[in-house]
Amino acid sequence: MFPISKLWFMMPTPDLPPKNTIEVDGIKVRIQIWDTAGQERYQTITKQYYRRAQGIFLVYDISSERSYQHIMKWVSDVDEYAPEGVQKILIGNKADEEQKRQVGREQGQQLAKEYGMDFYETSACTNLNIKESFTRLTELVLQAHRKELDGLRIRASNELALAELEEEEGKPEGPANSSKTCWC
Ligand SMILES: Nc1nc2c(ncn2[C@@H]2O[C@H](COP(=O)(O)OP(=O)(O)OP(=O)(O)O)[C@@H](O)[C@H]2O)c(=O)[nH]1
Numbered sequence: 001m002f003p004i005s006k007l008w009f010m011m012p013t014p015d016l017p018p019k020n021t022i023e024v025d026g027i028k029v030r031i032q033i034w035d036t037a038g039q040e041r042y043q044t045i046t047k048q049y050y051r052r053a054q055g056i057f058l059v060y061d062i063s064s065e066r067s068y069q070h071i072m073k074w075v076s077d078v079d080e081y082a083p084e085g086v087q088k089i090l091i092g093n094k095a096d097e098e099q100k101r102q103v104g105r106e107q108g109q110q111l112a113k114e115y116g117m118d119f120y121e122t123s124a125c126t127n128l129n130i131k132e133s134f135t136r137l138t139e140l141v142l143q144a145h146r147k148e149l150d151g152l153r154i155r156a157s158n159e160l161a162l163a164e165l166e167e168e169e170g171k172p173e174g175p176a177n178s179s180k181t182c183w184c
Helices: 040-050 065-081 105-115 130-144 146-169
Strands: 004-007 021-024 027-034 055-061 087-093 118-121
Touching: 021 130, 027 130, 040 065, 055 065, 055 130, 065 087, 065 105, 087 105, 087 130, 105 118, 118 130, 130 146
Parallel strands: 004 027, 004 055, 055 087, 087 118
Antiparallel strands: 021 027
16 A cells, blocks of 8 residues: 545545545555645645645636636645645546536646646546546656655565565475485
8 A cells, every 4th residue: 555645626426446545557555635625714724735745636617717717826836835746637627517617628728738737627426537537646646656666566575575485494394395205
């Protein structure tokens, strides 16, 4: 298990596996999710979450031009308060609300491109791209922590090899591995 943390601005959906575990490249990753309040008056608390985040979803609502405009402010806050190397993905949520759309998909794509982020339109109601976006963010965080991860892998395989060796050495000499098997 490799714990990662992130900020999440939408409601949790049933599409996420139990205990928020995601498997990426055969590695089981347990994610800790923080959903921060979007309102200005909670900003002081929100900023405290940034420090412990390794991955962040910046989420706007496709049916609200205002929420899209807020993204620039979120990005500058994240740049200021989140640790260096934090991974970010831009999300246009409520993609199921097509009839109320105020922000075009291209606008989302364009903004994500400007900030060098991946972009997904999602829906917490229909589960559109929920798993995909979580998996992608997890992947990005793992990639960013590859050195630590490789270190863990090497240590684990060394420990396994050592345990096998110790087990082998500790075996009592039976007929199969004894040089005295032909005495009789
Ligand atoms: N149609 C639709 N409604 C959604 C979706 N995601 C969230 N909602 C609704 O949007 C409203 C706000 O959702 P929240 O999860 O509270 O949004 P938030 O951004 O965390 O809100 P604050 O933390 O108060 O800023 C709720 O009524 C949700 O049911 C979605 O994908 N589609």
